[in-house]
Amino acid sequence: MIGRLEELCWRWRWCLGLLWLGIAASLPMWGLSRVQLRLILMIALYAMLGMGLDLLVGDTGLVSLGHAGFYALGAYGCALLQVRLGWSFWAALAGAGVLTAGVGLLLGLPSLRLSGSYLSIVTLGFGEIVQMVLRTWESLTGGNYGLRGIPRPTLFGLELTLANGGLPALALILATLTALFCRRLRRSAPGRALRAIRDDPLAAQMCGIPVPRWKIAAFVLSALITGLAGGFYSAVNGYLEPTNFPFNTSVVILSVVVIGGAGTVRGAVFGAALVQLLPQVFRGLEQWRFALYGLLLVLVMRFRPQGVLGWRSRVSYRLPGKEGQCTYPAKG
Amino acid sequence: MTLSSAVNGFLGAILGGLALGMAYGLIAVGYSLVFGILRLVNFAHGAIYALGAYGVFFLTSRGMGLLPALILAAPLSGLGAWAVEKWALAPLRRRGASGMAQLVTTVGVSFLVQNTLSAEAVFGSEKQVFPSLNAFGSVQVFGVTIQSSQIIMFLAAMGLLLALTWLVQGTRLGLAMRACAQNFRAARLVGIPVEAVVGLTFFLGGACAAIAGTLIGGYYQVISPTMGSLIGLKAFSAAVVGGIGVLHGAVAGGLVVGVGECLAAQYLGSNVRDPMAFVLLIAILLVRPRGLFGREGVEKV
Numbered sequence: 001m002i003g004r005l006e007e008l009c010w011r012w013r014w015c016l017g018l019l020w021l022g023i024a025a026s027l028p029m030w031g032l033s034r035v036q037l038r039l040i041l042m043i044a045l046y047a048m049l050g051m052g053l054d055l056l057v058g059d060t061g062l063v064s065l066g067h068a069g070f071y072a073l074g075a076y077g078c079a080l081l082q083v084r085l086g087w088s089f090w091a092a093l094a095g096a097g098v099l100t101a102g103v104g105l106l107l108g109l110p111s112l113r114l115s116g117s118y119l120s121i122v123t124l125g126f127g128e129i130v131q132m133v134l135r136t137w138e139s140l141t142g143g144n145y146g147l148r149g150i151p152r153p154t155l156f157g158l159e160l161t162l163a164n165g166g167l168p169a170l171a172l173i174l175a176t177l178t179a180l181f182c183r184r185l186r187r188s189a190p191g192r193a194l195r196a197i198r199d200d201p202l203a204a205q206m207c208g209i210p211v212p213r214w215k216i217a218a219f220v221l222s223a224l225i226t227g228l229a230g231g232f233y234s235a236v237n238g239y240l241e242p243t244n245f246p247f248n249t250s251v252v253i254l255s256v257v258v259i260g261g262a263g264t265v266r267g268a269v270f271g272a273a274l275v276q277l278l279p280q281v282f283r284g285l286e287q288w289r290f291a292l293y294g295l296l297l298v299l300v301m302r303f304r305p306q307g308v309l310g311w312r313s314r315v316s317y318r319l320p321g322k323e324g325q326c327t328y329p330a331k332g
Numbered sequence: 333m334t335l336s337s338a339v340n341g342f343l344g345a346i347l348g349g350l351a352l353g354m355a356y357g358l359i360a361v362g363y364s365l366v367f368g369i370l371r372l373v374n375f376a377h378g379a380i381y382a383l384g385a386y387g388v389f390f391l392t393s394r395g396m397g398l399l400p401a402l403i404l405a406a407p408l409s410g411l412g413a414w415a416v417e418k419w420a421l422a423p424l425r426r427r428g429a430s431g432m433a434q435l436v437t438t439v440g441v442s443f444l445v446q447n448t449l450s451a452e453a454v455f456g457s458e459k460q461v462f463p464s465l466n467a468f469g470s471v472q473v474f475g476v477t478i479q480s481s482q483i484i485m486f487l488a489a490m491g492l493l494l495a496l497t498w499l500v501q502g503t504r505l506g507l508a509m510r511a512c513a514q515n516f517r518a519a520r521l522v523g524i525p526v527e528a529v530v531g532l533t534f535f536l537g538g539a540c541a542a543i544a545g546t547l548i549g550g551y552y553q554v555i556s557p558t559m560g561s562l563i564g565l566k567a568f569s570a571a572v573v574g575g576i577g578v579l580h581g582a583v584a585g586g587l588v589v590g591v592g593e594c595l596a597a598q599y600l601g602s603n604v605r606d607p608m609a610f611v612l613l614i615a616i617l618l619v620r621p622r623g624l625f626g627r628e629g630v631e632k633v
Binding site: 057061063065110113114116117118120121122124125128129132135136247248251254255258287288289290291293294295296297298301302305 | 367371372373420423424427429430431432433434435436437439440441442443444445446447448450451452453561562565568569572603606607609610611613614617618621
């Protein structure tokens with residue numbers, strides 16, 4: 001049933017895409033409340049973060065526990081370029097993306113020598129070190145006092161805010177672009193190379209896939225997406241402090257990936273919606289919220305390790321070359 | 333600063349680092365033993381450490397002495413670690429789930445335990461005052477002040493580590509543990525009850541972590557629900573620095589990390605203290621990926 005639904009969605013993807021575009025663009029006119037708009041924005045933001053991490057976790061099989069570090073770098077990078085150097089939001093966002101991608105390149109280097117748990121611990125250390133730098137480098141980041149007065153982005157002279165729906169619309173657009181990029185990547189040769197590395201690095205190497213290069217590329221892309229999400233977050237918040245990016249954030253991003261279904265866009269969107277909606281639903285259980293995330297992670301791993309929406313795609317897979325269409329073994 | 337005060341500062345940092353490092357070693361063996369057998373970083377270990385400290389805190393606040401409370405709380409924490417293995421990790425192994433699934437499970441457990449502890453209905457997220465370990469004041473040795481809490485911490489941790497070493501090297505249980513670490517499948521084939529051995533390893537690691545939690549809690553005289561996350565990471569770094577899967581490596585790594593961070597705090601500023609473990613970790617991994625005492629050919633999965 002689910003496979004049939006997925007096939008239908010794939011066949012009508014252009015219509016669905018246009019419909020989605022219409023929804024996203026008309027968001028400001030829907031007369032939603034600020035709370036609802038913020039919820040939509042946060043879901044889109046976390047979907048973007050999830051998709052970014054998913055490139056590492058789901059596709060390449062490298063578990064990063066330090067993505068809050070990239071998130072923080074993107075946010076601070078974007079904010080500082082605007083506040084200290086007077087760049088426009090869009091230039092600063094691009095700059096923050098380049099910055100985090102560069103750091104992702106550096107952090108990707110250990111991934112050549114380390115794998116599995118070791119790599120996770122190094123990324124975790126990276127997250128802690130980023131926090132320490134943000135705290136300590138007071139002359140640049142404002143330290144524990146935080147960074148204030150981050151301007152809102154403007155588009156054609158119009159200031160985008162939460163109230164006028166501009167920021168949520170932008171969030172949806174960014175998340176959609178990320179989703180399209182991930183989708184495209186997964187159906188391309190680089191995406192297949194990453195999955196080959198995930199399943200068996202040695203065999204991938206023997207097939208002629210330059211494993212080190214693709215591992216680092218995965219890190220760079222993942223850091224880039226996370227950094228862009230961070231830059232956008234700085235514009236939403238208007239105020240940054242190091243405690244905005246604790247280890248908990250890394251875990252929440254990881255649960256977005258894992259709960260929904262690693263390696264899929266729908267999983268990231270579902271996971272993001274879940275982690276954002278759960279606190280709203282369990283409003284009375286505010287103090288148990290994070291404990292609940294932990295329990296959810298354990299239960300999902302125990303009973304559905306492929307994620308709630310994780311299933312093998314049944315959409316026919318077009319390989320490059322002249323052979324034309326070939327169907328992946330359709331198994332549930 | 334005169335020469336003698338400089339020397340005293342240096343010696344003080346070294347001695348403080350050794351005491352702290354021994355306690356780190358006690359946590360690190362938990363990581364090391366589990367990693368040796370399952371090739372898994374148990375992220376829930378730091379949470380068990382906090383759980384043990386809170387268990388002791390709860391019992392002492394009900395009027396129990398520190399030592400009886402510890403004797404009661406340590407096995408209970410061990411039991412907690414065993415339960416995590418039994419109900420969350422063993423089913424995954426039986427199904428042949430990926431290492432990533434197990435890793436994420438331990439992260440989830442750690443999250444669950446920490447945030448349960450910090451819920452208002454349980455202990456609350458604020459720091460709590462922990463009974464002091466500094467029972468006998470401090471002594472002056474060659475002008476260096478040594479607190480009795482440091483001596484107690486050092487001796488208690490060392491005694492436990494010696495006992496653990498005896499357990500692993502000198503008993504049948506230890507033989508079974510080493511067999512599992514060497515080749516899990518072969519150990520199962522020759523009739524070693526591997527699941528029971530894994531469970532016991534978690535129990536031992538959890539109990540040691542609880543004792544370390546009490547020692548370090550008593551040393552700083554303050555505990556918080558998230559106390560385990562940073563120290564757990566440091567202890568794991570210590571285990572890797574010393575060579576993971578090797579018992580004396582964990583101790584050596586703990587001492588290196590403990591002394592390293594005390595020296596860093598003394599000479600580079602207190603902001604550098606906590607990240608020092610990770611700096612050491614990354615440096616060691618780049619130069620000597622097996623760690624100081626790591627065996628040749630330990631596969632990193």
